[in-house]
Every structure is written in structure tokens, then in C-alpha cells.
Amino acid sequence: MDLDAEFKLDDDLCYLNHAAVAPWPLRSMQAVERFARENAMRGAAHYPRWMEVENTLRENLARLINAPSPRDIALVKSTSEALSFVAYGLHWEPGDEIVISDQEFPSNRIVWESLADQGVTVRVVSLDGDDCEDDLIDAFNNNTRLLAISSVQYGTGLRMNLDKLGAACKAAKVLFCVDAIQSLGALPLDVEKSQIDFTMADGHKWLLGPEGLGVFYVRPALRESLKLHEFGWHMIANRGDYRQTTWQVAPDATRFECGSPNTMGAHAFQASTELLLEIGIDKVEALVLNRVELLERELNKIQGIEILSSRDRQRQSGILTFRVAHQDSQALYRDLMSRNVICASRGGGARFSPHCYTPDAVIHTAVERLAECIS
Incomplete structure (x- = not known):
């Protein structure tokens, strides 16, 4: 290639500066140009085809993280939004603890600290030791509910051993949440192998996509455990039936997508993920x-x-x-x-x-x- x-x-x-905002590949620019021209000349005449692009994007993202199915992929506005879905979707008890590192980007710290009014404590662990995974694991106790860690630390690029952390979380019955924004698109990520419960990433860094569109994965067995706080026409089952007066939450990951999709962003993001998969x-x-x-x-x-x-x-x-x-x-x-x-x-x-x-x-x-x- x-x-x-x-x-x-x-x-x-x-x-x-790909750890901040990446330039788009040519194919992504062209995809948006085609979309914009079609929208200007034809409006939404080909909306079903736009949805096919979005479905392909879900398939691409599922492949990039080895998710069981594209139905496990939610398209979100940002990493911060997805982290908030986890933080405010889980049920917390006073005394619960969350373990994070001392090198996290603010998005993966503030959201957990915001749970203080629910009696949740954030335990911050230094990554300066000889074996930082052991230091994180050693911080677990009977009150630990979740480990929230970046796959790669934004400041110095420190890469975490997710397999080791995932195995330890499973053994300790601790939920495992991975902010993958500084690795997804540059390094392999396997949610099954690493036993990851929640992961998320914006598209505008290593994934070479646009800002305002990212990926959110929840282990299927845990999907029902997240309480929803955003509601709208898009996150329900049978969402094409606008006259229904009773409704149920969508069984798949689209339950986290309350409103209209970012169709323009999906065209760019689909093209970018296609390139990464072609390279391997x-x-x-x-x-x-x-x-x-x-x-x-x-x-x-x-x-x-x-x-x-x-x-x-x-x-x-x-x-x-x-x-x-x-x-x-x-x-x-x-x-x-x-x-x-x-x-x-x-x-x-x-x-x-x-x-x-x-x-x-x-x-x-x-x-x-x-x-x-x-x-």
C-alpha cells in the first residue's frame, strides 16, 4: 500500500502530533466531500445508504478491538461521554473504591472524582515503580469495584500490560475499564484476550478520524447493568416505529445512542478505519x-x-x-x-x-x- x-x-x-489530533487520510476527506455533495444535491434521498456506512464503521471498530459483534459497538461523541456512561451507569454504594493511576488524562480522573457525593473513593496509584501493574493490583481491597486505566498514558506514552491487569481484575471480581484513546489505531487491542469490561476511544487521534465521534464497548453480559441517563428516539428497540406508545430499550449497544447519528463523521471515520484494517x-x-x-x-x-x-x-x-x-x-x-x-x-x-x-x-x-x- x-x-x-x-x-x-x-x-x-x-x-x-497524532496523540492530540491527527490529519485525515485522503480517502476520509474524499468520503466527506462525496457526502457533502450528495447532501447538497439530493438531501437525504440516500439515507439508507448512509446507514450502511455506519454499519460498516461498527464492523470495522469491532474488528479493531476484537469485540464479539458489531452490535456491541456504540458510536459516541467522545471518550469523556463514554466514561460518564460507565461512571453514572453503575450502581455505587458508600465506601466503594475506584483505582486509577497518577498519570491519567483529566477525562479519566475527573469523572471518577465526581462520584464523591455518592461516597465513592478514588485511590490514586503511582506508575513510577518497577512493576506498575503490580502496584495497581496491590491497591485492590475488598471495597475495590473498578480499575480505570489508560492503555497508554498520554504524557509519556507508558504502555500498560492490559492482559495482566485484566486477569487480576477478573480474579478479584473488579470491573476493568480501559481508556484506549492513546492506543487504538496504533497498537493492537483485544477486549476478549485482555478481559476488558468497558473500553472507549475518540476517533480523532490514532484512528485518523474526525473529532466528535468515538467508540464505546461494553462486555455484553454487563450491558444491562449500566443504568441509562440519556433517552430519545434512537436508543429504543423498533426505533423506526414512530407511532408506538410503549417502548423498550434497544438490546444492543445502540441503547447508548439517544439521538440522531453523526452521519458526516461516520463517513470519514469509516474510511479511516478501513485504511487501518487494510494495512493491518x-x-x-x-x-x-x-x-x-x-x-x-x-x-x-x-x-x-x-x-x-x-x-x-x-x-x-x-x-x-x-x-x-x-x-x-x-x-x-x-x-x-x-x-x-x-x-x-x-x-x-x-x-x-x-x-x-x-x-x-x-x-x-x-x-x-x-x-x-x-x-
């Missing part, structure tokens, strides 16, 4: 990690660079965070951005995040521009 043909970024741009997620992972290794080698040639991300291959992801001795990281970030090195300031340093298609030349140029910043 010619990945260069799918990504048409400006020549002067070094785009290393194992190949995507290998390409991403190879680019991160190249970045690390090049950065290590610059005096004063300190790599903040793990150098353990099993811990690596698409994120590489670093800082420069005696230099303000925010100022460095602003300088890099002014030189068209698109990155982020996270985790105490500058964060680079290439994807599988990122050319080696972009990485070399970005490091050259970094060297100019600190010379």
Missing part, C-alpha cells in the same frame, strides 16, 4: 514503534536531551516525550511550533507522536529544527 498517496500534508510541515494493525504497530525508535536515536545525538518516555520495548507506544536540560519545555514547544514542528507540551516535556505513515525524512527534519531551537 502506498501510504504516501493517502496523506498529503504540506511539505514544510513536520507533523508529530500489527503492521501499523511495527511501523509506529520503528518511527519512535528512529526518533529516539536521532534525539540522543543532541547534547542535553533527556528522554522521559520508557525505553523498554514492551512499554513503548507512539508517544516519545523528552526535555532539554536547562530549557523551559513550554518555551521549547512554542519554538518548535513556530518552525512547523507540530507537537505538544505534555508529561513535563515536548511530546512527539508519529504515526505509521510518517516519513523518515519528516523525523530527520524535525530533529534538525529542534537542534536549531537549542543551539
